[in-house]
Amino acid sequence: MSEGGYVLQARGIGVRFGGVRALTGVDLGVRAGEVCGLIGPNGAGKTTLFDVLSGIRRPERGRLLLDGTDITRRSPVWRARHGIRRTFQRQQLFGQLSVADNVLVAQEWRGGGGGPAADLLALPPRRARERERRARGERVLADCGIGALGASYAGGLPVGQARMVELARALADPPRVLLLDEPASGMSAPERDRLAEVVRRLAEREGCAVLLVEHNVTFVMELCARVVVLDLGTVLAEGSAAEVRANPLVREAYLGTS
Numbered sequence: 001m002s003e004g005g006y007v008l009q010a011r012g013i014g015v016r017f018g019g020v021r022a023l024t025g026v027d028l029g030v031r032a033g034e035v036c037g038l039i040g041p042n043g044a045g046k047t048t049l050f051d052v053l054s055g056i057r058r059p060e061r062g063r064l065l066l067d068g069t070d071i072t073r074r075s076p077v078w079r080a081r082h083g084i085r086r087t088f089q090r091q092q093l094f095g096q097l098s099v100a101d102n103v104l105v106a107q108e109w110r111g112g113g114g115g116p117a118a119d120l121l122a123l124p125p126r127r128a129r130e131r132e133r134r135a136r137g138e139r140v141l142a143d144c145g146i147g148a149l150g151a152s153y154a155g156g157l158p159v160g161q162a163r164m165v166e167l168a169r170a171l172a173d174p175p176r177v178l179l180l181d182e183p184a185s186g187m188s189a190p191e192r193d194r195l196a197e198v199v200r201r202l203a204e205r206e207g208c209a210v211l212l213v214e215h216n217v218t219f220v221m222e223l224c225a226r227v228v229v230l231d232l233g234t235v236l237a238e239g240s241a242a243e244v245r246a247n248p249l250v251r252e253a254y255l256g257t258s
């Protein structure tokens with residue numbers, strides 16, 4: 001466990017795109033069992049920070065720690081295997097696959113056991129494992145309120161349902177850290193309620209550390225005990241939802257415009 005009790009911690013993160021400083025000296029951590037909100041205006045650097053945390057972008061400066069151990073140079077695959085999962089602001093589903101298969105592939109990294117021979121021969125233990133994985137996928141889809149969509153093609157879904165499938169895929173194998181980039185955008189009110197319920201349960205019951213980017217400030221304030229505000233690539237404020245809401249700098253940079 002790292003300093004401050006953080007499961008995942010970013011220290012002094014810096015990222016540039018040519019002349020644009022997307023992130024400068026960003027410190028942020030998330031603890032087991034908490035839902036931490038990450039808000040800020042367009043272009044503040046929220047998605048860039050998620051890319052750094054999930055390993056798809058290497059920062060020029062700073063370090064990342066998982067349970068206090070440096071993972072800055074670890075690949076996205078390594079991080080996913082160690083329980084750091086995410087969803088994307090621009091959805092990244094496998095559109096040609098069914099919803100059930102989208103959730104199934106997220107469990108395949110563990111392999112089937114028995115190697116290629118077992119694959120070719122479809123040996124009984126292999127079939128049993130696939131059944132277990134399909135059953136888990138069905139449970140996760142049902143929890144996310146999309147149990148009826150298993151056979152649908154992911155590419156044909158409306159945006160709110162597609163976001164729910166991305167969430168289900170991130171939960172297919174229990175995450176330790178979950179990074180959600182605008183998961184409620186495009187969702188109907190009942191879908192948003194379901195999302196809030198799933199995220200809350202994941203944190204409270206399973207001890208997952210959740211970091212949530214969202215422009216719907218009411219949604220963030222209701223769901224997150226702690227909120228971090230990014231502006232122009234730096235942390236502008238951090239505190240309880242009430243503290244952040246009352247902060248004049250935050251109101252000026254962000255809340256006043258929403």
Ligand SMILES: Nc1ncnc2c1ncn2[C@@H]1O[C@H](COP(=O)(O)OP(=O)(O)OP(=O)(O)O)[C@@H](O)[C@H]1O
Nearest residue numbers: 017020022040041042043044045046047048049089
């Ligand atoms: N691939 C890229 N190439 C060049 N500049 C980029 C790239 N990705 C992001 N940026 C720039 O980095 C800054 C941070 O962008 P980022 O997408 O992280 O912001 P954000 O807080 O997620 O915004 P939004 O709320 O609109 O999603 C912006 O100035 C953006 O234009």
Ligand SMILES: [Mg+2]
Nearest residue numbers: 046047048089
């Ligand atoms: Mg973004």
